[in-house]
Amino acid sequence: QNKVYQETDKQFFELVQTLPKDQGWMIPTLVQYQGFWYPPISVFKGVLLMQNHFRSRPNDIFMASFLKSGTTWLKAILFATMKRDEFEFATHPLLTTGPHDCFPFLDSYICDSDVEALPSPRLFATHSAYSILPKSITDSDCKIVYISRNPKDVFVSQYLFVQKLRPQMLPPLTMEEAFELFCRGVSEYGPFFDHVLGYWKASLEFPEKILFLKYEEMKKEPARHIKKLAEFLGKPFSEEEEKDGVIEQVVKLCSFDNLTSLEVNKSGTSNFIPEMVVHNTNFFRKGQVGDSKNHLTPEMIARLDQITEEKLKGTGFTF
């Protein structure tokens, strides 16, 4: 690997020793770096590499999200929308490639691969908070699309996801324990509310640069949001395309029902961090709004609603 990266290796090992620690969901420990919780593994080194070395190009496109907020779906939509001139729908790569293999998470990709070698326009994803992103991303012309989701569904989706991935040798994490951690803001890439509000505020300040989407609204009107997304990214659908139903084809290709019916998402895997191979089936569960009510107690719902109200007060944001 690049020689200049060795300094970051050193920084990584030193920081991991000294940063505040708390309990992880997928691995035993998280470290708190610049206000956010990271697993002290390669993804965290990737964040440091991104901060120290990443050089954006004006036409780079980033998608950002908190875990379990619709990352897989938005990756598919962005890929299908931005590459629509390159691929036919009948033989589309998304039919045989998992959404996570269509474009990488920058903070893991940068650990082992040469980001400079990727052709423009580059598509990158990140779970990192807005305040963590390097100036090369925030102060440049590249665009960011963020997807948010309501905290109750995010919590439940994340908890059930972790149940499948948490190594057997670790003691089990109960839903009550995870709920306490979530309420305290302790979870991979959390605090959740700081994450959402960081991008929300930045999207108000820089509306040309950051498009803020909501999972729930996308579920209601996917075509309208895909149209908006394409306009925002400077690749609007032409009248001809609209007439030919291209937007509807993107909606259909990326729909939960279609993606979950594909062999690659039934039996394939994604290996986006070296420490962890994830079966693609784990990225798809129900894909519905409000399923959390089937898993949370009335007390949990009331508590999370109250925390949400407090956190959002005065921000102008609602889920």
Ligand code: A3P
């Ligand atoms: P549920 O666990 O509530 O079903 P992420 O991709 O950020 O990890 O988020 C995963 C959540 O998005 C899961 O939510 C998953 O089912 C849902 N999801 C995955 N693909 C989707 C799609 N094509 N459309 C809608 N939701 C999708």
